[in-house]
Amino acid sequence: MARIAGSDGEVTRSEIRKVSLALFAQCGYAAVSMRQIASQVGVQASAIYQYYPNKQQILVSLLQNHMDGLLKACHKELTTSDPVERLEQFARFHIRYNINRPDEVFLSYMELRSLEPEGFATIAALRSKYETILKSILRDGDKSGVMKVDDPHVSAMAILAMLTGVNTWYRSGGRLSQKKIENIYASMVLKSQGIVTDTADKEEVIHV
Amino acid sequence: MARIAGSDGEVTRSEIRKVSLALFAQCGYAAVSMRQIASQVGVQASAIYQYYPNKQQILVSLLQNHMDGLLKACHKELTTSDPVERLEQFARFHIRYNINRPDEVFLSYMELRSLEPEGFATIAALRSKYETILKSILRDGDKSGVMKVDDPHVSAMAILAMLTGVNTWYRSGGRLSQKKIENIYASMVLKSQGIVTDTADKEEVIHV
DNA sequence: ATATTAATTTAACGAACGTTCATTTAATTA
DNA sequence: TAATTAAATGAACGTTCGTTAAATTAATAT
Numbered sequence: 001m002a003r004i005a006g007s008d009g010e011v012t013r014s015e016i017r018k019v020s021l022a023l024f025a026q027c028g029y030a031a032v033s034m035r036q037i038a039s040q041v042g043v044q045a046s047a048i049y050q051y052y053p054n055k056q057q058i059l060v061s062l063l064q065n066h067m068d069g070l071l072k073a074c075h076k077e078l079t080t081s082d083p084v085e086r087l088e089q090f091a092r093f094h095i096r097y098n099i100n101r102p103d104e105v106f107l108s109y110m111e112l113r114s115l116e117p118e119g120f121a122t123i124a125a126l127r128s129k130y131e132t133i134l135k136s137i138l139r140d141g142d143k144s145g146v147m148k149v150d151d152p153h154v155s156a157m158a159i160l161a162m163l164t165g166v167n168t169w170y171r172s173g174g175r176l177s178q179k180k181i182e183n184i185y186a187s188m189v190l191k192s193q194g195i196v197t198d199t200a201d202k203e204e205v206i207h208v
Numbered sequence: 209m210a211r212i213a214g215s216d217g218e219v220t221r222s223e224i225r226k227v228s229l230a231l232f233a234q235c236g237y238a239a240v241s242m243r244q245i246a247s248q249v250g251v252q253a254s255a256i257y258q259y260y261p262n263k264q265q266i267l268v269s270l271l272q273n274h275m276d277g278l279l280k281a282c283h284k285e286l287t288t289s290d291p292v293e294r295l296e297q298f299a300r301f302h303i304r305y306n307i308n309r310p311d312e313v314f315l316s317y318m319e320l321r322s323l324e325p326e327g328f329a330t331i332a333a334l335r336s337k338y339e340t341i342l343k344s345i346l347r348d349g350d351k352s353g354v355m356k357v358d359d360p361h362v363s364a365m366a367i368l369a370m371l372t373g374v375n376t377w378y379r380s381g382g383r384l385s386q387k388k389i390e391n392i393y394a395s396m397v398l399k400s401q402g403i404v405t406d407t408a409d410k411e412e413v414i415h416v
Numbered sequence: 417a418t419a420t421t422a423a424t425t426t427a428a429c430g431a432a433c434g435t436t437c438a439t440t441t442a443a444t445t446a
Numbered sequence: 447t448a449a450t451t452a453a454a455t456g457a458a459c460g461t462t463c464g465t466t467a468a469a470t471t472a473a474t475a476t
Binding site: 004047050 | 452453454455456457
């Protein structure tokens with residue numbers, strides 16, 4: 001047998017992406033074989049090479065795609081110039097965007113080590129771009145006195161780790177709604193940088 | 209050749225542990241071969257089987273060892289019963305203990321997926337034990353009104369992710385001392401749960 | 417000095433790996 | 447309808463994988 005009735009390159013390509021993403025996230029890049037991917041797609045391993053030159057490029061493409069989408073969506077989301085509001089927008093965006101893409105996020109944070117130098121440089125640069133967005137917000141907020149940021153770099157790393165960590169425990173259909181989770185994390189992020197905003201239980205910070 | 213002059217089982221065993229830990233953390237469990245480990249130890253791959261029945265048991269043993277040490281050290285560190293002080297002790301301990309064990313921590317968080325069911329259950333139980341320590345502190349603090357904990361489980365996960373994240377960026381010999389980093393993280397953790405403690409710039413929270 | 421135990425080697429097993437290549441069939445174009 | 451292009455197959459390549467077995471030598475105990 002060779003070409004199969006009804007076969008479509010675009011469909012197969014997207015199936016390869018879908019299956020690779022799930023398998024890489026679940027088992028790790030190195031532990032997944034081309035035959036394993038092919039089997040779940042419903043083709044032979046050799047068919048994958050019609051779409052990707054090698055296994056490594058599947059990973060690079062998945063990561064590139066995710067980071068591009070993340071950056072684009074983030075820029076669209078940050079609409080205000082006020083640092084505090086902007087920090088809240090960022091926190092909420094990060095939770096909202098990542099909570100529904102657990103596999104992409106996991107890959108992005110865990111499989112950088114599986115990238116060869118060229119791909120690594122590309123993806124690391126995109127990640128750095130994203131981190132810089134948050135650092136700028138923190139620097140602005142600290143400078144204008146509305147936040148208490150000990151160290152913008154450390155704070156940014158801490159906030160990102162905290163937010164991204166939601167994927168280690170969240171499973172859809174759980175006890176808490178996504179909106180509720182977003183609220184909790186946004187509140188913790190703001191508080192962690194010395195901002196108090198709970199409207200339900202309003203407080204005021206006064207120097208004594 | 210066979211047995212080598214001066215060879216010592218205890219030395220070889222600990223070399224295997226050391227090398228495996230570094231390689232698993234750097235490349236991922238699945239990407240590391242027995243021959244690769246053996247080569248760095250300075251023996252043939254078959255020699256490893258004198259010490260571990262298979263590759264999987266090396267990983268299990270490393271993770272088991274790390275979690276045991278973590279739990280033991282943590283219990284020793286938490287000396288006070290005051291929830292706020294206890295939370296600070298926990299945060300500082302977690303940073304201090306983990307920052308010097310980046311490979312173990314990375315493995316513990318990333319290679320649970322590489323464990324077969326039995327080993328997974330063992331390690332997951334130990335991790336859960338550790339998480340429960342933090343959750344209890346948060347519950348106590350919230351109940352007694354000295355903290356504002358939206359949800360103890362979410363807060364615990366957020367705090368752990370934030371603290372553990374230090375290993376994604378910290379490299380020894382960097383700009384900040386370990387003590388300074390500990391201070392920054394401890395402060396963020398406390399603030400994130402509605403506690404204000406900065407002694408240098410004292411404030412008071414007043415309900416309006 | 418001899419027997420035993422500890423530590424390692426070399427050689428080999430079958431299985432799986434990523435990848436290439438020639439071939440085959442379906443769909444599209446001329 | 448014929449020629450071309452798209453999408454897949456199946457077989458094979460050399461390599462590496464985890465693991466086992468038998469042999470060999472060093473250290474220790476008798």
